[in-house]
Structure formats: C-alpha cells, structure tokens
Amino acid sequence: MNSNIKKIFxxxxxxxxxxxxxxxxxxxxxGECVYRYNQVKDQTxxxxxxxxxxIYQHPSYKIGNGFLGTDGLGRDVFSRIIxxxxxxxxxxxxxxxxxxxxxxxxxxxxxxxxxxxDTIVVWLYSSVSAMPGLLFIxxxxxxxxxxxxGIYVGIGFTTWVxxxxxxxxxxxxxxxxxxxxxxxxxxxxNTRILFRHILPNISHIIIIVFSIRFPAAIATEVFISFIGIxxxxxxxxxxxxxxxxTRLWEGIWWEMTFVTIAIFLIIxxxxxxxxxLRDVFDPRLN
Amino acid sequence: MFKYIVKRVLSTIPIIFGVILxxxxxxxxxxxxxxxxxxxxxANIEDxxxxxxxxxxxxxxxFGLWNSTRILQDSSFxxxxxxxxxxxxxxxxxxxxxxxxxxxxxxxxxPMSLEFYPDEKYKLIFEYQTDxxxxxxxxxxxxxxxxxxxxxxxxxSRKVVLPFKIDEATSKDMFSxxxxxxxxxxxGALSLRRKISHPFDSRFLxxxxxxxxxxxxxxxxSKQKVTDxxxxxxxxxxxxxxxxxxxxxxxxxCLALVCAWNRNRLTDRLLVILSTSLMSINYIVWVVAGxxxxxxxLQLFPIWGFNSAYYFVLPVIIGIICGLGRxxxxxxxxxxxxxYMDYVRTARAKGLPGYKILFKHVLRNALxxxxxxxxxxxxxxxxxxxxxxxxxxxxxxxxxxxxAINSADIFVVQGIVLVGAMLYVLVNLFTDVLYTxxxxxxxxx
Numbered sequence: 001m002n003s004n005i006k007k008i009f010x011x012x013x014x015x016x017x018x019x020x021x022x023x024x025x026x027x028x029x030x031g032e033c034v035y036r037y038n039q040v041k042d043q044t045x046x047x048x049x050x051x052x053x054x055i056y057q058h059p060s061y062k063i064g065n066g067f068l069g070t071d072g073l074g075r076d077v078f079s080r081i082i083x084x085x086x087x088x089x090x091x092x093x094x095x096x097x098x099x100x101x102x103x104x105x106x107x108x109x110x111x112x113x114x115x116x117x118d119t120i121v122v123w124l125y126s127s128v129s130a131m132p133g134l135l136f137i138x139x140x141x142x143x144x145x146x147x148x149x150g151i152y153v154g155i156g157f158t159t160w161v162x163x164x165x166x167x168x169x170x171x172x173x174x175x176x177x178x179x180x181x182x183x184x185x186x187x188x189x190n191t192r193i194l195f196r197h198i199l200p201n202i203s204h205i206i207i208i209v210f211s212i213r214f215p216a217a218i219a220t221e222v223f224i225s226f227i228g229i230x231x232x233x234x235x236x237x238x239x240x241x242x243x244x245x246t247r248l249w250e251g252i253w254w255e256m257t258f259v260t261i262a263i264f265l266i267i268x269x270x271x272x273x274x275x276x277l278r279d280v281f282d283p284r285l286n
Numbered sequence: 287m288f289k290y291i292v293k294r295v296l297s298t299i300p301i302i303f304g305v306i307l308x309x310x311x312x313x314x315x316x317x318x319x320x321x322x323x324x325x326x327x328x329a330n331i332e333d334x335x336x337x338x339x340x341x342x343x344x345x346x347x348x349f350g351l352w353n354s355t356r357i358l359q360d361s362s363f364x365x366x367x368x369x370x371x372x373x374x375x376x377x378x379x380x381x382x383x384x385x386x387x388x389x390x391x392x393x394x395x396x397p398m399s400l401e402f403y404p405d406e407k408y409k410l411i412f413e414y415q416t417d418x419x420x421x422x423x424x425x426x427x428x429x430x431x432x433x434x435x436x437x438x439x440x441x442x443s444r445k446v447v448l449p450f451k452i453d454e455a456t457s458k459d460m461f462s463x464x465x466x467x468x469x470x471x472x473x474g475a476l477s478l479r480r481k482i483s484h485p486f487d488s489r490f491l492x493x494x495x496x497x498x499x500x501x502x503x504x505x506x507x508s509k510q511k512v513t514d515x516x517x518x519x520x521x522x523x524x525x526x527x528x529x530x531x532x533x534x535x536x537x538x539x540c541l542a543l544v545c546a547w548n549r550n551r552l553t554d555r556l557l558v559i560l561s562t563s564l565m566s567i568n569y570i571v572w573v574v575a576g577x578x579x580x581x582x583x584l585q586l587f588p589i590w591g592f593n594s595a596y597y598f599v600l601p602v603i604i605g606i607i608c609g610l611g612r613x614x615x616x617x618x619x620x621x622x623x624x625x626y627m628d629y630v631r632t633a634r635a636k637g638l639p640g641y642k643i644l645f646k647h648v649l650r651n652a653l654x655x656x657x658x659x660x661x662x663x664x665x666x667x668x669x670x671x672x673x674x675x676x677x678x679x680x681x682x683x684x685x686x687x688x689x690a691i692n693s694a695d696i697f698v699v700q701g702i703v704l705v706g707a708m709l710y711v712l713v714n715l716f717t718d719v720l721y722t723x724x725x726x727x728x729x730x731x
Contacts, residue, residue, distance in 0.1 A: 127304025130714075132669050132706030135687055139699050142691045143317045219568055226570045227676065229691055238570070245574045249582060260571045268566035275562070 004204075004280045014276045020269035024085055031086030034079075047079040047235055056247075059254050069254040071240075072247055077255050080235035081262050087236045088266070091151060091221040092214040098156025099213065100206060103163025104199075110164070111171030112194050121168065125161045133158070137220060141229055151230050155217050163209050170202045204281040211274035215267040222263060237263055291719050298715050305707040310493050313700040315347065323696055324506055331356060331399050339403075341503075342492040349486045352409065352479035357400045360477040363387050369397045386414075389471040393425075393464045396476070402456040407481035410448040410461070415439045418469025424448055428460050436471070443474060502701035507693050512701035515686055520668055523682030526598060526675065527667040530605035535660065538610055542617030546625055547644060557614065564611030573677050576604045590679040601674040613659075620655045624648045654725065661717035665709040669702060 008014035038045035051074030059069040059077075068078040110121030137158055141150030174180060175198070183193045224230035225238025232239075237259050244255035314320070321337040322329070335356045338344040346353040354360060361368055363386055370387060402408065414436065416422060422436040432450040465471050482488075496502070502512035541557055548554045580600060581589040587600040624630065625648060633643045668683065675684035683702055690698035 123300050123304055126301050127308055130301060130305050130707045130710045131308065132666065132703060132710070134672060135669060135699075135703055135706060138672075138687070138691050139703055140312060142694060142699065143312055143696075215566070222568055223570060223673070227673070227688060227692075241570055241574065248574065248578050256574065260568075260575075263568050263571070264563075264566050267568070268563060271562055271566055 007280050008273075008276055011276060013272050017269035017273040017276070020265055021273065024266050024269075025089070027082050028085045028089035031082040035083065035086060045083075047075055047083050050074055056252055059258075068258045071243065071255050072252070075235075077258055080240060081237075081258060083235040084237040084240060084259065084262065085266075087148070087231060087234060088218045088221060088263075090148065091155065092217045094152050095155040095159065095217045096210055096213060098152065099160040100163055100210065102157075103160035103209075104167050104206065106160070107164040107167030108171055108194055108199065111168040112175060112190065112198065118168075121164065125164050128158060129161045131158070134220070134223070138224065138229060141224060146229060146232060148231055151221055151224055154224075155220055159213055159217070162213065163206075166205055166209060167202065170205055171198055174198050174201060204277075208274065208277045208281060211270055211277055215270040215274075218263070219267060287722055290722055294715060294718055294722075298711050301711050302708065305704070305711065306494055306497055307490075309497075309700060309704055309707070310490055313696055314489060314493060317696055319343070320696070323694070335400055343489060344480075345482060345492065346488045348490050349488050351482055351485050353482055355408075355478060355480040357398050357402060357480075358396070358410075358476070358478035359399070360475070362475045363473070369399070370394070386472045386474045389422075389463060389465045389473065391465055391467065393462050395459055396461040396463060398458045398461070398478075401458055402452045402460075403480075404452050404454055404456055407449065407451050409450070409479050409481075411475075411477045411479065412436060412446045412448070412473065413443065413475040414446070414471055414473045415441055415443045416469060416471055417441060418467070420465060420467035420469035420471060422466075422471050423464045425462050425464055426450060426460060427462070428455050428457060429453070497704060502704065503697040505690070505698050506695045507690075507698075512697050515698055516683065516701055516705055519681065519683035519686045521682075522592065522680050523669065523671075523675065523684060524667060526601060526605070526671060526680055526682060529598065529602045530609070530671070531663065531667055533602060533606040534609040534613055537606060538613035539617055539656070541610075541614050542621050543644060543649065545614070545618040546621035546648065547640070549622060549625065558618070561611040561614040564607065565615070566611075569608050569673055572604045572608055573673055576600060577677065590677075592680050597678070598680075601671075601678045601680065605671060605674055616659065617652075617656065620652045621648060624652050627651070654721075657717070661713055664713050665706060668709055669706040 009018070034045060034047075051070075054070055054074035055072055057070040057074075059067065067076070068081070070076055071080070106121045106124065110118040137154040140154035140157065144150040144153045171194075179201075180193060180197060183197050188197075221230060221236065222238040222241070225236040226242045227238075228242065230236065230238060240255060240259045244252070244259065248256050317323070319334070319338075320341070320343055321334040325333055325337060335344070338356075344353065344355060358369065396410075410424070412424070414422075416436075416438045417440075420438060422438075424434045424436060426432040429450070432448075434446070434448045436446055437444070463471070463473075500513055502516075504511050505515060508515075541561075545554045545557050577589055577600070581587045588597050591597050629651075630643060630647060633647055669687070671682075672684040672688055674680070675682045676688045679685075687699060687702045689695070690702070
C-alpha cells in the first residue's frame with residue numbers, strides 16, 4: 001500500500017493532480033469559512049452584493065476586488081468561483097457519503113452471501129441501472145424539490161450502482177482466496193470475515209471509485225444547476241455559466257472562461273488521479 | 287439454446303417489475319397527491335376526491351382491505367379540534383400522553399367533509415374513555431339500525447369499531463354522538479375507513495396496469511396525452527441522436543485503432559492526453575462555446591431552430607466531440623487487451639502485415655465488447671440529448687423532458703423515464719439473445 005502511494009507521488013502527473021486537488025480543497029474550505037462567517041454575522045456575503053458602479057470590470061493584475069473581473073452585477077468573479085468550489089465539493093463529498101456506503105454494503109452482502117441475498121442485490125441494481133441516467137437524477141431532484149438537497153438525493157441514490165457492481169465482483173473474487181478459507185476454518189463469524197478481513201483487502205477499490213465518481217458528481221451538479229433545476233441564489237459553477245452565457249454574447253468573456261477553467265482543472269485532476277490509482281492498485285485493468 | 291432464451295426472457299420480468307416499483311415510489315408516493323398537482327393548491331375537496339375516484343388514487347398503496355378516505359380525515363386531537371372546530375360545547379383537553387376532546391351532555395354532529403359513496407361499506411373507529419355516569423350513543427340518522435352504544439369504560443381507554451353500510455341515501459350529517467348523563471366522553475382518536483372491494487385492488491396495481499397498457503396519463507401543462515408527447519418527440523430526437531451515435535462510433539473506433547497501432551508511442555500518448563482532456567470539459571461548455579464561436583461569431587451555422595438538416599450540423603458536431611473522450615479511451619483499452627492475446631503473436635510470427643492483423647484479427651475480436659457498448663447506448667438514442675435539444679431548439683424528447691421538469695409536469699417526466707427504462711431492458715434482452723445465437727460460449731457459461 002505504502003509503496004503504491006509512493007508511486008503516485010513520484011509520477012509527475014500524480015503529483016500535479018494531487019497538488020491541484022489540494023489547492024481546490026483549501027479553496028473549498030476557505031469558501032466554507034467565508035460562507036459560515038457571513039451566516040453567523042447574518043449579512044449578505046461580498047460575493048452576493050450587487051455593486052452597480054463596478055460592473056463588467058476586466059480582469060486585472062491587482063489582487064483583491066476584481067482580480068478575475070466582475071460580473072454584470074459588479075460581483076467579484078474570483079470569490080464567486082471559490083463559492084462554486086465550495087458547492088462542488090459539498091456535492092462530491094455528500095453524494096459519495098450516500099452512494100459509497102450503500103454500494104459497499106450491498107456489494108459486500110451480495111458478493112459474500114450469494115444465493116437469495118445476491119439475487120435481491122442484483123435485482124436492485126439492475127432495476128436502478130435500467131433507468132435513463134441523467135433524466136432519472138433530474139426527476140428525483142424535481143420530486144424532492146429544487147436546490148442542493150434534490151441534487152444530493154438524486155445523485156446519491158442513483159450512482160451507488162457502479163460502486164455496488166465493482167465491490168460485489170471483487171468480493172466474489174476474494175471469497176475463494178486462502179485467507180478467507182483460513183478465517184472460515186478458524187470459525188470466525190461471517191460478518192467478521194466480511195468486514196474485518198475482506199473489506200480491508202478491497203479498500204483500494206473504494207478509493208478508486210471515489211476518485212471516479214467525485215468528478216462525475218461535480219459535472220452532474222454543474223449540469224443540473226445550469227439548466228436551472230439545481231442550486232438557486234448561490235454561485236454554483238452551473239449557475240455562473242448559465243448567467244455568463246448571455247453576457248458572453250456581449251463580449252464579456254472572462255466569467256465564462258474562468259469558470260470553465262476552474263471546472264476543467266478539478267475534473268482533469270481527478271480523472272488523471274483516478275487513472276493513476278487504477279494503474280497502481282489494479283494493474284490488470286490496463 | 288431455446289431453454290436459455292426462455293430463461294433470459296423470464297429474467298427480465300423482475301427487472302421490469304423493479305423499474306415499475308421504483309418509478310411508482312418516486313412519482314406516486316414521494317411526489318405527493320397527484321390530484322393536488324393536477325388541480326392546484328386551491329382546489330376544493332369535492333374536485334380532489336372526484337379526481338382521485340376517477341383515477342383510482344384513493345385506493346390503498348400496495349394492498350389492504352380498509353383505506354382511509356377524504357370524507358373524514360384521521361384525527362387524534364393532538365393539536366387541533368379538527369373536525370370539531372365549529373361545534374359548540376366541545377373542548378380540546380390535553381391529557382398526560384395525548385390530547386382528547388371532551389363531550390358533556392348533548393348531541394354533537396360528526397362533520398364529514400363529503401358525502402359517502404352509495405353501496406359501500408365503511409367503519410368508524412373510536413378511541414375513547416368515559417368518566418362518571420354517562421351513556422353514549424353514536425347515531426346513524428338514515429339507517430337507525432346501524433347505531434351503536436359506546437359502553438362506559440370508567441376511566442380506561444377503549445377502542446370501538448362501528449361498521450356500517452351505505453345503501454342509497456347518503457348525507458354529510460348522518461352521524462352524531464349523543465351523550466346523556468352527568469359524566470363526560472373523552473374522545474382520543476376518531477377515524478373512518480372505507481372498504482376496498484378487493485385487497486389487492488390498489489394504487490400499485492392500477493399503476494402497473496396503466497404502465498403495461500402504455501397509459502401514462504395526460505400532461506398537466508398542455509393537457510396532451512403523454513403517449514402523444516413521446517411519439518411526437520421521438521422523431522426529432524432520433525434525427526439528432528443517430529448521426530451523433532454513428533459519428534462518435536466511427537471517429538472513436540478509428541482513433542482507438544490508431545492508438546492501438548502506435549501503442550506507447552508519441553501519437554498514442556497525445557491521443558490519450560487529448561481524450562482525457564476532452565472528458566474533463568463539461569458538456570455545457572461545448573454547447574455555450576460552440577454556439578458563441580461557430581454560430582454567432584463566425585456565422586457558420588444557424589444558432590437555434592429546427593427547419594432543415596443544416597440546423598442539425600452544429601449540435602451533431604458538439605455531440606460527437608462530447609462523447610469522443612470517453613469512447614476513445616474505452617475502445618483503446620479493448621483493442622490493447624486484444625493486442626496482447628496469443629493469436630496476435632501467432633499472426634505476427636506468421637509474418638502477416640500489421641494492418642491485416644489490426645483489421646482482420648484485432649478489430650473482429652474486439653467487436654463483441656464494442657457491440658455491448660453500442661447496445662447499452664441504443665436506448666438513450668430515443669430519450670435524446672437533454673442539453674443539445676434544449677439549447678438548439680430541437681423539439682425532441684430531451685427538450686420535452688427538460689420543459690416538463692421545469693414546469694413540474696410529473697406525468698410527462700414519468701412517461702419518458704418509464705419508456706427509457708423499458709427500452710433499456712428490452713434492448714439488453716435482445717442483444718443477449720443475439721449473442722447466444724452468434725457466440726455459443728455465452729450460453730454455456
């Protein structure tokens with residue numbers, strides 16, 4: 001495990017993507033702090049305040065207000081992008097916290113116990129995966145209600161399928177391994193074998209799965225917010241692009257460009273890291 | 287083989303059932319009362335009940351013989367006197383655990399919101415206790431033989447059921463509680479149940495029947511039948527989706543072959559980097575940038591509309607570019623898997639030229655996983671592209687679903703989701719059966 005992590009840090013691509021992800025994480029934490037601070041103080045945060053004297057400022061070198069320009073209501077694009085990062089990380093983390101436990105639990109149970117349990121697990125994930133992906137997520141968000149909660153529920157309760165499949169296949173592979181047989185011979189209980197012996201051995205899958213579904217969740221959130229069903233009244237990346245889209249035609253290029261770059265970098269970093277993790281932990285896949 | 291096909295066909299039944307169950311849970315249970323959605327928040331109770339009766343929404347959810355009804359909503363008197371707000375001489379009291387309503391000497395109407403349905407069976411359930419010397423009757427004014435005396439309980443809580451049958455005549459005010467004596471009646475809970483003709487005659491059964499007969503209801507907004515909405519949308523969706531599908535397939539398989547041919551050389555590396563970058567750019571960015579640069583700035587294509595084939599060019603290009611990154615990587619992995627097989631080494635050892643190995647051996651063997659990938663994407667051709675159709679004004683199913691979601695038109699969304707899911711199941715079944723005919727190894731597994 002340790003040597004694998006070293007491998008990732010030694011490869012330039014891995015190091016670069018980890019640096020990008022770390023920077024974004026800190027930006028997200030900073031954004032969260034700003035958001036909480038304004039909430040506690042009960043004031044409109046700077047990134048939401050309209051300042052009509054200051055609209056459509058070009059990006060400039062001076063750090064501070066207007067570093068990446070301002071938008072049509074005079075709001076600083078840079079601090080809005082940071083808030084977008086905060087929302088994106090919320091979505092990535094919370095949907096993972098919904099999807100990964102469900103997927104891991106069902107995958108472990110189905111894979112290890114087989115028989116009827118497995119039939120039910122397979123039935124469940126086959127039914128969910130038959131649903132037309134994005135449309136089903138949108139339908140769930142519509143029913144649950146506009147806003148972040150709908151996005152969390154919609155993405156969380158549909159994307160566990162991939163996790164479940166992956167984990168189930170891996171557990172089935174491990175079930176016939178020597179160490180499991182040994183544990184069974186020692187008379188350990190099934191739950192102990194499953195969660196204390198098999199699960200630690202397949203924990204790298206969880207990391208890989210996380211690195212794959214995190215950018216997917218972010219992209220979905222951007223999409224949902226863009227078409228106006230997701231986040232409202234908060235500077236999500238999707239909302240920013242939707243706003244910048246109309247202004248782009250008037251030649252206001254910076255908001256659109258910088259948001260695009262922000263989304264591109266974080267998703268690229270996660271995609272690269274995901275590939276690398278797969279190469280390192282699971283060489284058979286390549 | 288026939289046995290396998292039958293088995294495979296039967297195995298789709300639970301999945302179709304699962305799809306129906308999931309959509310039922312989502313659209314029928316979580317989304318709230320359909321009558322309220324269709325008729326609006328301020329609809330009166332008669333209309334709501336009429337709608338429910340007509341569409342079978344006042345049946346039990348899964349199964350059951352008795353179901354609650356709008357005629358009298360369950361009351362436990364925890365916070366309000368409802369339905370006794372307007373009566374005189376009744377007081378809401380708060381006991382140790384629950385609230386209750388206290389009745390002293392007199393006669394009190396049980397106010398029903400609606401009339402009972404004729405020729406139906408109902409039951410009224412009282413949870414009460416009495417204090418002191420008191421005689422309590424529940425009077426049925428139309429059919430007096432169905433009145434009941436509630437026995438005195440002297441401070442202990444008790445549950446009594448009054449079953450009754452409505453013949454012809456029905457009235458809102460047909461029940462009253464009559465209290466005689468010095469003590470009080472303390473009513474803890476009151477509920478009314480309606481008998482269902484068959485225990486499985488439920489909303490779910492109704493839903494399954496509706497789905498299997500392709501009756502998805504009518505659109506809340508346009509009052510059009512959902513099946514018509516879907517049939518109208520399929521055409522434009524396919525016009526857009528099919529060129530994108532074949533374009534992406536052709537370009538990505540070609541580029542994947544180039545990668546496999548030059549594996550680990552500069553071309554391959556560059557293509558992998560390119561496809562990873564393509565994957566990382568969001569769909570919406572392509573749409574916005576494509577519309578702005580190609581259609582608006584350079585005026586190469588029309589921006590928006592559905593008039594001639596020319597209007598499809600830009601969305602098709604964008605659709606192909608968007609799918610390219612993922613597909614190149616996928617097909618490249620498949621090709622490389624094949625490149626390391628023994629038969630490729632044998633072919634090389636025989637001295638076959640590279641292009642022959644690539645096209646005659648590798649591509650043919652890679653065809654099975656490629657076909658699987660194709661079969662997975664076929665159902666999505668029908669539901670169309672949500673984004674492209676919306677932002678290029680193509681009146682397909684993707685456009686229809688986005689509009690429906692924006693206006694909370696639940697039946698249209700439900701219909702499109704169901705049709706998409708059913709298509710997925712059926713196309714999967716079809717390809718699996720095809721495989722068994724083509725490749726005997728699969729049915730032996």
